[in-house]
Amino acid sequence: MSWDGFARVLPATARVNEAGHLEVGGCDALELVREHGTPLYVLDESDVRDRMRRYRDAFGGENVHYGAKAFLTRSFVPILTSEGIALDCATGGEIYTAVTGGFPAERILFHGNNKSADELTEALDAGVGAIVIDNLNELERLERVAGSQEVGVPILLRVTPGIEAHTHEYLKTGIEDTKFGVPIGDAALEVVRRAARAPHIEIVGLHAHIGSQVFDIEPFGEAARVMVRFLARVREATGLELPVLDLGGGLGIAYEPDDTPATIEDYAKVVLDAVRTEAERVGTPVPAVKVEPGRSIVGPTMLTLYQVGALKDIPGVRTYAAVDGGMSDQIRPALYGATYTFVSASRPDTPHDTTYAVAGRLCESGDVFRRDAMLPRLEDGDIVAMAATGAYGYAMASNYNREPRPAVVSVADGHARVLARRESYEDLVRLEG
Numbered sequence: 001m002s003w004d005g006f007a008r009v010l011p012a013t014a015r016v017n018e019a020g021h022l023e024v025g026g027c028d029a030l031e032l033v034r035e036h037g038t039p040l041y042v043l044d045e046s047d048v049r050d051r052m053r054r055y056r057d058a059f060g061g062e063n064v065h066y067g068a069k070a071f072l073t074r075s076f077v078p079i080l081t082s083e084g085i086a087l088d089c090a091t092g093g094e095i096y097t098a099v100t101g102g103f104p105a106e107r108i109l110f111h112g113n114n115k116s117a118d119e120l121t122e123a124l125d126a127g128v129g130a131i132v133i134d135n136l137n138e139l140e141r142l143e144r145v146a147g148s149q150e151v152g153v154p155i156l157l158r159v160t161p162g163i164e165a166h167t168h169e170y171l172k173t174g175i176e177d178t179k180f181g182v183p184i185g186d187a188a189l190e191v192v193r194r195a196a197r198a199p200h201i202e203i204v205g206l207h208a209h210i211g212s213q214v215f216d217i218e219p220f221g222e223a224a225r226v227m228v229r230f231l232a233r234v235r236e237a238t239g240l241e242l243p244v245l246d247l248g249g250g251l252g253i254a255y256e257p258d259d260t261p262a263t264i265e266d267y268a269k270v271v272l273d274a275v276r277t278e279a280e281r282v283g284t285p286v287p288a289v290k291v292e293p294g295r296s297i298v299g300p301t302m303l304t305l306y307q308v309g310a311l312k313d314i315p316g317v318r319t320y321a322a323v324d325g326g327m328s329d330q331i332r333p334a335l336y337g338a339t340y341t342f343v344s345a346s347r348p349d350t351p352h353d354t355t356y357a358v359a360g361r362l363c364e365s366g367d368v369f370r371r372d373a374m375l376p377r378l379e380d381g382d383i384v385a386m387a388a389t390g391a392y393g394y395a396m397a398s399n400y401n402r403e404p405r406p407a408v409v410s411v412a413d414g415h416a417r418v419l420a421r422r423e424s425y426e427d428l429v430r431l432e433g
Helices: 003-007 029-036 045-059 077-082 092-100 117-126 136-149 186-197 218-238 264-282 295-301 332-336 425-429
Strands: 022-024 040-044 065-067 086-089 108-110 130-133 153-160 201-207 244-246 288-290 302-314 318-323 342-344 354-359 368-375 383-386 407-412 415-420
Touching: 022 029, 029 040, 029 302, 029 383, 029 407, 029 415, 040 045, 040 295, 045 077, 045 264, 045 295, 045 407, 065 295, 086 092, 092 108, 092 117, 108 117, 117 136, 130 136, 136 153, 136 186, 136 201, 153 186, 186 201, 186 218, 201 218, 218 244, 218 264, 264 288, 295 302, 318 368, 332 368, 342 368
Parallel strands: 040 407, 065 086, 086 108, 108 130, 130 153, 153 201, 201 244, 244 288, 318 354
Antiparallel strands: 040 302, 302 318, 302 383, 342 383, 354 368, 407 415
16 A cells, blocks of 8 residues: 555545654654553644634535534633634533533524423423424424523434435434434424414424435435425424524545545535525525534544554454554444554554454453554554544443543644543442542
8 A cells, every 4th residue: 555545544644754753743753652542532623623614615604513522622622712613412411511611501592302491401401402303202302491491592403314324324313214303204393383372483494314334325315305304394384484504514525545435515505505595496495504523523533543553463364453442432343344444653654564453451352443454564562553532432432441541632733732631430430439
């Protein structure tokens, strides 16, 4: 694999520096390891800002709700705030993180398929901009909470448009058999009517999300057309002109050099053109189009650094290279077979011509990141980088095997800033008697 191939999956500022090491944001990866240890999540700040700006330019900042579930820390919030985009939160904890990090609550959209009364109360107290209602039970629960506070609440109704996104089964959310949303048609229309009658509810739009890590962008266009037709049906049946259409996120990223995801700009063109032309065709007002990118903003902008430890050769079978992290800091390979590209941070321009099974150190046979990673001949102590780990790495990290979660640093212009410190053993037991 050549450096050009690796560059397709590494953060935008990644390069081989004069010392022959991997460098990101002007920071030598090995120097970062010496200062902050391993495992270490490294965020390319200029890259993530650029991706936010590209979405903002394509859709308008108020229409881009960054998917907090991909990656969120209080120290990351100022980046979101300064780039002028909005935020999509799925839990009370995400709202708390955002608001205490200084994010304006009125730019938060609150999601989730089973929000508790306490979470809804907290969201209203914080002053979130709108709430996405996932089902009839939730609508009734929100009406009770809003009624007790004597406030009005703008909502969007999440529906399932029945569009098949070509992705992993666990990542499909737009089909009928999913825990999310109300099936489009009569069932959804009835919830709209109920929302319109609720004294403390103002239904302002519809929401749909067809899946994640999607490469073929035509399903996004088809989902947009289906949703516009349903907006027209709502208007005809109820007289309501809903001004907002939220089409979720789901744009895929490159985890391997041969992956060819669509660009942000091409994705925006497909979605916006579909909405406009279908609205004109069916004779309904063109709604404001909102999107919720998470992975496609932060995923490619981060890598994770590990130190190689034990090397185990099984003649005629494979050679294992164990690193000092595992499924506690990168669960996706074990969870649903996600694949990542590995690059030597110690010798990135050395031919990556040796096959290794890169294994974690957790006490699970399934704790293997990749069984056919191509790397240079490794030695104990080498540093390797796992590319494109910005989405759902730190966000899904756990303390399995009582492993402290790694640190996260942001790098830019040769300086590193800690976004989350490395957990200590004391942190592991701080809530226990």
